[in-house]
Amino acid sequence: MKGEAAITESSDFETNYKVKLEKFEGPLELLLHLIKKNELDIYDIPISIITNQYLQYIKLMKELNLEIAGEFLVMASTLLQIKSQMLLPTLPSEDTVGEEEDPRAELIRRLLEYQKYKDAANMLENIDQTGRDLFSCRLVEPEFEISQDVEEIIEVELFELIEAFRSVLSRITKEKFHEIKTESISMADRINRILSLLQEKESIRFDEIFTADHTREDVIANFLAVLELCKRKMLKIIQWALFADIWITAAVREDQIDTVAKDGISYV
């Protein structure tokens, strides 16, 4: 086969790809199809027959210039691997006690499991769906304005939260904003905690920050959080005398925060 078989015109690609999707969702579906078509015993798959048919199908797809998803190719090599394993004589080995597992076992389990979900998907398709079979009957009373003074139940999903953040990011230019990293989120936990400690007490002894730490990583992360807070000018580190305890205080005292907080969110 020529290497350029994979490259088709983009419009062709679209339609061809769809043809393929309608046929087989993935390698597991293709294998189940081949097993059923040939009335094979799924618990004792004749691996060379199924491998040959599978590869023929892929070859056909290539000849038709259809894009083949990576998973189909991974499965092809899995099949070939199983096939070669079955050809090997099973030598009694010192390491493996008891029976060695049939090389096909995992594939068979996956096929059986996949069949279950295919059936379950079919069931979902057939049960009554709202908006297709049954329709909801809700009365909208526009004259009721939502009151502000009552405790509200907040209904929002995590996914909506991150999508909101993504939409903000998509609006701003790259240089305005640098990529958020996982570390900065876990750092946020530490920073959040240290600042809460400082709201409870005016100052805390340096080592008090580490009392809840169990691992080296925790200690390091907390230490980095302290440094980060210093850098951001959110706290001060004080040592009254050489070798004395180190104390940490908020860069700006809490009572000042409170007076400001009272009149909302102004800075002065």
Place this chain on the structure above:
Amino acid sequence: MSDIKPMVEALIFVSEAPLTIERLCDILAEYKREEIRSAINDLKNDYNNIERGIFLAEIAEGFQFRTRKEYSEIVRRLTKNTGARFSKPALETLAIIAYRQPITRPEIEYLRGVDSGGVLKTLLEKNLVRILGKKNIPGKPIIYGTSRKFLETFNLRDLKGLPTLKEIQELEETPIFEKQNELPLQNN
């Protein structure tokens, strides 16, 4: 006879989400739980009549009115809904999440045998699937589950309302697949 029945009726009609007994008890604090229960039962009976276009359904552990199935074709003329709503990959992924939740994306892909990122994203956008949190294993993958909207869409009282995989297989008459235990997912 108290006036609780019409109150419950009005409340269920106005509520956006299926209204639970708990919620009804909160709102109608001056009534007893049993009174509210029996009002719901009365309403259910009132509507449970072929001469009615709608009925009181128990969905997502709450109550909501739905049009009767007999009139779905007529209602579709109004809503211009063509019928088919979910693609095969979407249904397959939903089924896997419904039956195996909490589940991670690699686990879904192991079961389906194909990349499922795109489908998962669509299901999240449609609110049928939700992020439950992260799994406490190396890499901390996101775990997914079905949402209340899933129950509302498939008119289910709760997840137990789904037939078991075994029951489905009996219906589908695929006896060769009968005695497989759940596939363990740790090994991928």
Place this chain on the structure above:
Amino acid sequence: MSDIKPMVEALIFVSEAPLTIERLCDILAEYKREEIRSAINDLKNDYNNIERGIFLAEIAEGFQFRTRKEYSEIVRRLTKNTGARFSKPALETLAIIAYRQPITRPEIEYLRGVDSGGVLKTLLEKNLVRILGKKNIPGKPIIYGTSRKFLETFNLRDLKGLPTLKEIQELEETPIFEKQNELPLQNN
């Protein structure tokens, strides 16, 4: 008696806007206008009862079900403490604080490009956001972070449980197709 009454009932319930006779005649083309008219009158009479929570109202030359005035106070109790959806600005601001905390108001506004004082105030009032301290720079801006209530709302143990941008972006990425000529295609 024909089954036109339940059809009309279902249609009026499902319609978002008041349903006009003309529209009903279009949809139920196999029925005569008089039949539809009389079905509506029958329905009106059925619902015209104090024991019902709703009634069939004629609004804007169409028909729509409405809750009865007698129960408007009760219905208001429901709408009062219903889970109000987040407004887009509120969700956006909350997301920025969650992902970029500790953060100051000017920083939030820089990212959003609009004044965010009002939204921030609401989020503080709802206890989703809290003041973490002040920054020791000119102006001493207040720094904000998320609260315990925020974690509870999203069912998170800590902030690490937040899905990362990378994880969501990965859902959209289509897998890279392996080079096809690397496939061992010969039927060995």
